[in-house]
Amino acid sequence: MNVAELILKKRDGFALVGSEIAFLISGYTAGRIPDYQMAAFCMAVFHRGMNAEETLFLTRAMLESGSVLDFSSLPGLKLDKHSTGGVGDKTSLVIAPLVAAAGAYVPMISGRGLGFTGGTLDKLETIPGFEVQLPLSRFRAVVEQVGCAMIGQTDEIAPADRKLYALRDVTATVESIPLICASIMSKKLAEGLDGLVLDVKTGAGAFMPSLQQASDLAQSLVDIGNGLGTQTVALITDMNQPLGRAVGNALEVQEAIQTLKGSGPQDVALLCEKLSARMLSLDVTATEFNRARTSIAEAIGSGRALEKFAQMVEAQGGDPRVIDNPALLPRAALQEVIESKSEGFVLGVNARAVGRASMALGAGRERVDASIDPSVGILLNKKIGDHVEKGEPLCTVFYNQAARLESVRSQLLEAFVINANRVEPPPLIKGVVE
Amino acid sequence: MNVAELILKKRDGFALVGSEIAFLISGYTAGRIPDYQMAAFCMAVFHRGMNAEETLFLTRAMLESGSVLDFSSLPGLKLDKHSTGGVGDKTSLVIAPLVAAAGAYVPMISGRGLGFTGGTLDKLETIPGFEVQLPLSRFRAVVEQVGCAMIGQTDEIAPADRKLYALRDVTATVESIPLICASIMSKKLAEGLDGLVLDVKTGAGAFMPSLQQASDLAQSLVDIGNGLGTQTVALITDMNQPLGRAVGNALEVQEAIQTLKGSGPQDVALLCEKLSARMLSLDVTATEFNRARTSIAEAIGSGRALEKFAQMVEAQGGDPRVIDNPALLPRAALQEVIESKSEGFVLGVNARAVGRASMALGAGRERVDASIDPSVGILLNKKIGDHVEKGEPLCTVFYNQAARLESVRSQLLEAFVINANRVEPPPLIKGVVE
Numbered sequence: 101m102n103v104a105e106l107i108l109k110k111r112d113g114f115a116l117v118g119s120e121i122a123f124l125i126s127g128y129t130a131g132r133i134p135d136y137q138m139a140a141f142c143m144a145v146f147h148r149g150m151n152a153e154e155t156l157f158l159t160r161a162m163l164e165s166g167s168v169l170d171f172s173s174l175p176g177l178k179l180d181k182h183s184t185g186g187v188g189d190k191t192s193l194v195i196a197p198l199v200a201a202a203g204a205y206v207p208m209i210s211g212r213g214l215g216f217t218g219g220t221l222d223k224l225e226t227i228p229g230f231e232v233q234l235p236l237s238r239f240r241a242v243v244e245q246v247g248c249a250m251i252g253q254t255d256e257i258a259p260a261d262r263k264l265y266a267l268r269d270v271t272a273t274v275e276s277i278p279l280i281c282a283s284i285m286s287k288k289l290a291e292g293l294d295g296l297v298l299d300v301k302t303g304a305g306a307f308m309p310s311l312q313q314a315s316d317l318a319q320s321l322v323d324i325g326n327g328l329g330t331q332t333v334a335l336i337t338d339m340n341q342p343l344g345r346a347v348g349n350a351l352e353v354q355e356a357i358q359t360l361k362g363s364g365p366q367d368v369a370l371l372c373e374k375l376s377a378r379m380l381s382l383d384v385t386a387t388e389f390n391r392a393r394t395s396i397a398e399a400i401g402s403g404r405a406l407e408k409f410a411q412m413v414e415a416q417g418g419d420p421r422v423i424d425n426p427a428l429l430p431r432a433a434l435q436e437v438i439e440s441k442s443e444g445f446v447l448g449v450n451a452r453a454v455g456r457a458s459m460a461l462g463a464g465r466e467r468v469d470a471s472i473d474p475s476v477g478i479l480l481n482k483k484i485g486d487h488v489e490k491g492e493p494l495c496t497v498f499y500n501q502a503a504r505l506e507s508v509r510s511q512l513l514e515a516f517v518i519n520a521n522r523v524e525p526p527p528l529i530k531g532v533v534e
Numbered sequence: 535m536n537v538a539e540l541i542l543k544k545r546d547g548f549a550l551v552g553s554e555i556a557f558l559i560s561g562y563t564a565g566r567i568p569d570y571q572m573a574a575f576c577m578a579v580f581h582r583g584m585n586a587e588e589t590l591f592l593t594r595a596m597l598e599s600g601s602v603l604d605f606s607s608l609p610g611l612k613l614d615k616h617s618t619g620g621v622g623d624k625t626s627l628v629i630a631p632l633v634a635a636a637g638a639y640v641p642m643i644s645g646r647g648l649g650f651t652g653g654t655l656d657k658l659e660t661i662p663g664f665e666v667q668l669p670l671s672r673f674r675a676v677v678e679q680v681g682c683a684m685i686g687q688t689d690e691i692a693p694a695d696r697k698l699y700a701l702r703d704v705t706a707t708v709e710s711i712p713l714i715c716a717s718i719m720s721k722k723l724a725e726g727l728d729g730l731v732l733d734v735k736t737g738a739g740a741f742m743p744s745l746q747q748a749s750d751l752a753q754s755l756v757d758i759g760n761g762l763g764t765q766t767v768a769l770i771t772d773m774n775q776p777l778g779r780a781v782g783n784a785l786e787v788q789e790a791i792q793t794l795k796g797s798g799p800q801d802v803a804l805l806c807e808k809l810s811a812r813m814l815s816l817d818v819t820a821t822e823f824n825r826a827r828t829s830i831a832e833a834i835g836s837g838r839a840l841e842k843f844a845q846m847v848e849a850q851g852g853d854p855r856v857i858d859n860p861a862l863l864p865r866a867a868l869q870e871v872i873e874s875k876s877e878g879f880v881l882g883v884n885a886r887a888v889g890r891a892s893m894a895l896g897a898g899r900e901r902v903d904a905s906i907d908p909s910v911g912i913l914l915n916k917k918i919g920d921h922v923e924k925g926e927p928l929c930t931v932f933y934n935q936a937a938r939l940e941s942v943r944s945q946l947l948e949a950f951v952i953n954a955n956r957v958e959p960p961p962l963i964k965g966v967v968e
Contacts (some may be wrong), residue, residue, distance in 0.1 A: 110707035111580065134568035140705035143577035147543065271574035272542035 103127070103137045111144040118157040125161035129260040135267055135448070137395045142273035150278035155320060158278060162286035163328070165260035169207060169236070169292035174244060176205040179379040180220040182288050184317065185215055186306050187455040188342035188480075191252070191299065192220045192363070193356035194372040197408035199398035200247030201378050203394070207243045207291045211258060216305070216455030218349050218472045219412045222250050226350040226429050226474040230418030242415045245406060249416065258286040269467075277317060285324045295382035297332040297375055298322065303340035305451020310390060311336065311530060318533040331382045336531040337371060341449040342483050343369040346476010348463045348498060350429040357423055360406040367483075367528055373397070374529060377444045430475035432498035437531035438509060443490045444518040445481050454478060457508045461499050476500060478512065485525040488518060537561070537571045545821040552591040552615030559595035563694040569701055570897065574696070576707035579722045583713035589754060590761045592712060596720035597762070599694035603641060603670070603726040608678060611638040611812040616722050617733040618751065618840060619649055620740050621889040622914075625733065627790035628656045628798075628806040630660070631842035633813050634681030635833035636826070640685045641677045650739070650889025652783050652906045655686050656804060660784040660863050660908040676849040683850065690722040698837060703901075711751060719758045729765040729816035731809055732756065736964060737774035737886020746966060752967040765816045770965040771805060773882035775918050778802040782897045782911010784863040787854045791857055796842040801917075801962055807831070808963060815905035834883060864909035866932035877924045878952040880916050887949035888912060891942045895933050910934060912946065919959035922952060 101123045116124075124141065127133035139447045150158065156364040172290060173177045196206040210232075217223075231274035232252045234242070242249035253262060263285050263430050268274045288296055298321050299431035301307070318334035325332025344365040358364040359372060373396050380392035401406040411422040422428045459465055460474035481493045488494065494516050499505055535557045544550060549559075558575065561567035584592065605612045615629050630640040644654040644666075649655075655666045661832050666686045668676070676683035687696060695717050702708045722730055732755050735741070736748035752768035759766025770931040780789035792798040793806060815828035833839040844854040856862045892898055896907035915927045924930065928950050933939055 104704050104706050107577075110578065110708050135568070136573040136701060137705055139570040139574040141582075143574045144706070147577075147581040182854075234884065267570060270538050271571055272538050272545050272578070273574060320713045490608060 103133055103210050106158050107137060107141045107144055110148055113148045115154050121154060121157040121371060124162045125158065125165060127258050129165045129263060138264065139267055139271045139273070142268055142271060142276070142279060146273050146276040147175050149418050150294075151316075152320070153368060155278040155281055156324055159282040159285045159324050160266065160328060162260040162264070163257050163289050163505050166237070166258045167256040169240070171205060171207060171240070171292050177294045177380070177413070178292060179204045179206055179295050179297075179382075180208055180291055180293050181297045181299060181375050181379060182284060183306055184301050186301040186339035186343060187216050187345045187451040188347045188352065189301070190223060190346070190352040190356045191368065191372050192342065192373060193223060193353065193409075194359045194368070195376050195379070196248040196250055197360065197412060198376045198399050198405040199394060201374070201404040201408045202395045204247070204380060205243055206248035206250065207239065209253055209287060209291055210250060211253060211287075215464050216458045217352065217477070218465065218474070220250065221475065222472055223349045224250060224418075226353050227413055227418040228294065228428060230413060231416050234416065241384050242412065243357065246411045246415050248412055250412070253287060257290045262288050269332060277320060280293050281317070281324055281524060283322045285321060285328070289325065289328055289330055291314050293330050295379060296325050297378045297382070298332065298334035299371075299375055300336050300533075301339035302305065302336055303338050303451060305342065305455050306339040307528065310434050315533060316340050319427050320534050324328060333378055333382060334533040335375060335529055336396060336533065337376065338526050338530055339451050339467060340453055340526060342451050342454050342480060343371065345480040345483070346477065347454055347458045347480070348461070348501065349474040350431070351477040351479060351498065353422070353429060354426045356428075357409070360400065360409050371528055409525070423465055432475040432477075432500050434499050436497045436499065436505060436509070437493045438495050438497065438519060440488045440494050440516070441490065441493050444520050445523045446484050446486045446488060446516060447519035447523050448517040449480060449483055450515040450517070453511050454480070457511040457515070460504055460508050460511070461497070462501070462504075473500060483525070485523050537567055539795055541571060541575045541578055544575060544582055546713065547582045549585050549588050555588060556595045559592065559599060562600045564904070565752070569892050572698065573701055573705045573707070576702055576710070576713060577704060577711060580710040582709050583677040586754070588716055589590050590758055591714040592717045593700060593723070593758050594717040594762060596692050596694040596698070596716055596725050597624045600692045600724060601670070601690040602724050605639060605641060605855050606637050606727050608649060610936070611814070612724055612726060613638045613729050613730045613731070614642055614722060614902050615731045615733060615809050615813060616718060616810065618735050618741055619775060620735040620773035621892065622778045622781045622786065623735070623883040624657060624778065624780070624790045625802065625806050625809060627657060627787065627843075628793045628802070629810050629813070630652055630682040630684055630838040631794065631846060632806060632810045632830060632833050633840045635812055635838040637679055638681070638814060639786070640682035641673065642696050642702065643721055643725055644684060645687060645721075646899075649898050650892045651781060651786065651911070652899065652908070654684065656906055656908065657787050658684060658784045658852075660787050661852040662862060663848060663887070663889055665850050668850065670728040670855065676846065680845045682846055682847065688720060690877055691724045695720050703723050708783040715751070715754045715758055719755060719762070722765055723759065723762055729763050729813060730759050731812045731816070731945065733769050733809055733968075734768050735773035736770055737772050737885060739889050743762065747842060747873050749965060756967050766814055767816060767968040769809060769812065769963055772872065772960050772962050772964060772968065773885050774960060776885050776888050776914060777805065778916050779914040779917070781888055781892045781914070782895070783908040784865070785911040785913060785932065786855070787863060788860045791840075791860075793842070794843050805962055809839065851918060866909040866911075867935050868933050868944070870931045870939060871927045872929050872931060872932065872946050874922045874923065874950070874952060875947070876952050878903040878922065878954050879957045880918050880920045880922060880944035880950060881953035881957050883914060883917055884949040884951075885944050888914070891945040891949070894938050894942050894945070895931070896938075916950070917959070919957050
C-alpha cells in the first residue's frame with residue numbers, strides 16, 4: 101500500500117477499508133510512516149470525516165497497537181465511566197469507589213486533557229503522595245485488592261493514540277469527531293471491560309454545545325463500544341452551568357469527598373448515582389436499575405464508598421487523612437467574594453465563562469505540556485434557580501496571583517444572569533443513547 | 535505567532551494575512567516549523583483554498599526565501615515562458631533560442647515535473663553532454679554570452695518551493711491551485727524578468743481539462759505575476775490532442791530541432807511563433823505584435839534561432855552535432871507501427887491516452903525520484919483532420935521492453951477516433967488572459 105494514495109483517497113472523500121486503516125495506524129505506531137504523512141491524513145479526516153465503519157476500524161487499530169488488560173480472573177463485573185468533559189465535573193472521583201463498594205471492579209485509566217480545570221489525574225494529584233503513574237502490574241494489584249484504581253495512560257495502552265494525540269495537538273486536528281471517538285474508545289476498551297457508561301456533556305461549557313451534536317457524538321461512541329464487544333451506554337447531561345459548586349482541582353477533590361460522605365451538592369450526587377446505577381445494570385431491566393440505585397445509595401449511606409476511596413488513596417501512595425482534614429490539600433493564598441449587583445433569581449451560570457475564569461486563575465492548561473496550579477478555583481454560592489439578594493455572594497474566588505483577579509471578577513459577574521422571576525433548575529439528564 | 539493557530543485559522547476557512555504567511559514560509563524554510571505542521575497546513579489549504587491576496591503573499595514569501603536574479607546590466611528584455619504541461623509540448627526548446635535570436639534574453643529555469651514524458655530538463659539531457667545543473671554564475675555567463683540558457687532549479691532559487699514541493703508530493707497536497715500557482719510563479723519570478731508568457735493548456739491531456747478551470751488558473755497566475763511587478767500574459771491553448779507528432783524525450787528534441795530549422799509540424803511552429811511574439815511585445819500594441827512576429831519568422835528563416843540553440847547546447851557542455859545528426863540522440867531498440875483498422879478522418883487523438891502510453895513505455899515518471907527512459911516514445915503519423923486509409927500507419931511506437939507493447943498498442947488504438955466525415959483541426963489558441 102502507498103501512504104500518499106491513502107491520504108489522497110481520504111482527501112477526495114472516499115472511505116478507507118479496514119486493512120488500509122490498520123496499515124496506516126500500525127505503520128505510524130512503528131515509525132514506518134512519518135509524522136508529516138499522518139498530519140496530512142488527520143487534516144483530510146478533519147475535512148472529510150469517517151463513516152461509522154471506518155471509525156470502528158480506526159478504534160480497533162489503535163486499541164490493537166498496545167496491550168488489552170485482562171481482568172477476567174476477578175469475580176465480578178469490570179466497569180468504567182468516561183465523561184467528555186465539562187466545568188466542575190468531579191464525578192469520576194466519586195463513581196470509582198462507589199461502584200467498587202457496590203461489588204464491581206473499576207480499572208479507570210484517565211487523561212489529563214486540556215480544559216478549564218485539570219483532568220481527573222490532576223485532581224487526584226492534589227492529594228499529597230497520590231501516584232497516578234503506576235506500572236500496569238501495580239494497577240492490577242490495586243484493582244484486585246481495593247476494587248478500583250485510577251491511573252494515567254501508560255506506554256502499553258494504545259500507544260498509537262499517545263503518538264497521534266501529540267501530533268493532532270500541534271496540527272489543529274484535535275476537533276474531529278472520528279478521531280476523538282477513536283482516541284477515547286481505544287483507551288477505554290483497552291481496560292478489558294464488561295461495560296462502559298459514557299457521560300456526554302451538552303451546553304455552553306461542553307465540547308459539544310448543541311444537543312444534536314452531543315447526541316451524534318454519543319451515538320458514535322456507543323456504536324464503537326458495542327461494535328467492539330463492550331456493552332456501552334451514554335447519558336447526555338447538562339453542562340450549561342458548572343456541575344456542583346467547586347471548580348478547580350483541590351476544591352473539586354473536597355467536593356468529591358463531601359459527595360462520598362453523602363453531603364455533596366445535589367446535582368453531583370444525583371449524576372454520580374445515575375451513572376453508577378447505569379454501570380451496574382447495563383444489560384438488565386429497569387427493576388435491576390432500581391436495585392442498582394438502592395445498592396449505590398447504600399454504598400454511600402454505609403460509608404463503604406468513602407472507605408473504598410480511602411483504600412484507593414492509600415494503595416496509590418496518597419494520604420487518606422485528606423478525607424477528614426481538607427487543610428492537607430493545596431490551598432490558595434487569597435480569597436475574594438464576588439457579590440451580586442442585583443436581587444432576583446439565578447437564570448444562568450455560564451459554564452464556559454466560569455471555565456475561562458478558572459483557566460485564567462491557572463487551574464487548567466491550554467497546552468499538553470503546561471503546568472497547572474492545583475490550589476486555585478472558584479466555589480459557586482449560587483446556581484440556577486437560587487434566589488439572591490443584592491450584595492449577597494455569588495461565588496468565591498481562590499487565587500494566588502492578584503494580577504489575574506480583575507479580569508476573572510468581570511468574567512464571573514457576567515457569567516451570572518439574574519432574573520426577576522422565579523426559575524426552575526434545568527433537568528440534569530437530557531437523554532440516553534444505547 | 536503560534537503555528538497550530540495559523541493551521542486552525544486556515545482549517546476553519548479564514549484568510550491569513552501577509553505576515554502570517556511569511557512567518558509560516560520563512561519558518562518552514564529555516565527548519566523552525568516541522569514538516570508535520572506544514573503538511574497539515576497544506577491539506578487545510580487544499581480543502582479551504584486561498585484568496586488572490588493570500589496566494590500573492592504566499593508566492594512572495596516563497597520567492598523571497600531565496601535569491602532573485604538580477605540581469606539588469608544586460609541590454610535588452612529579460613523574458614521567459616512557462617507551460618502548465620501537456621503531451622508532446624517541446625516548445626521551450628524552440629522558444630528560448632528563438633527569442634534570444636530576436637534580441638532578448640531568456641534565462642529559463644525549468645523543472646523535471648511529473649507527467650507523461652519527462653520535463654524540459656529530461657529532454658535536454660538526451661543531448662550527449664548537456665548539463666542542466668549549472669551553478670548560477672555559469673548560468674548567468676551563458677545567458678550573457680548566448681542570450682539564452684536552460685537549467686534546473688538550484689538551491690538558491692526559491693528553496694521554500696523545493697522543500698514544500700517534496701512534502702506535497704508525499705502528502706497528497708499537490709493538486710491545490712494556490713499551492714500550484716505559488717510554486718510556479720515563485721520560481722519564474724526569481725529569474726528577474728521583464729515579462730513572462732504563460733501557456734496554460736486545456737483539454738483531455740492537460741492538468742486542467744475544462745476551459746473554465748484553465749482560465750481560472752491562468753487568471754490566478756497572471757494576477758500573481760502582475761501583482762509582483764512582472765508583466766505577465768497567459769495564452770490558453772489546446773491539449774486535446776498531443777502537440778506536434780513526437781511524444782517522448784529524445785523524439786521531442788528531434789522535433790524541436792526540426793522546428794528551429796523551419797520544418798517542424800505546423801502546430802508546434804505556430805504555437806512557438808505566437809508565444810515568442812507575445813514575449814517580445816508584452817506591453818505594446820498590435821502593430822508591435824505583428825512586428826515581433828516578423829522578427830520571429832526572420833529568426834527561424836535566417837537560421838539564427840538554430841544557431842542560438844547550437845550555441846546554448848555547446849555552452850552547456852552538449853554536443854551540437856545532434857542538430858544535423860539525430861543518430862547521436864538515444865534511440866530505442868525496437869519500433870512498431872500501429873495501423874488503422876478503418877478508413878476515414880481523424881476526429882480525435884486523445885492526448886491523455888497517448889500520454890499514458892508514453893508513460894507505460896517509460897518516457898515519464900510518476901514519482902519525483904523515478905528515472906526515465908530517454909529513447910522511448912511515440913511518433914504520430916496522423917492528427918485531427920487527417921485522412922487515413924485502413925491499414926495506414928496511425929503512429930509508430932519506439933520501445934525497449936517488449937512486455938509493455940501490447941497494452942500500449944491497445945491504448946494507442948483507442949486514442950485515435952476515426953470518423954466518416956471530414957473534420958477541421960481545432961483552433962490551437964483558445965484564449966488570452968492578461
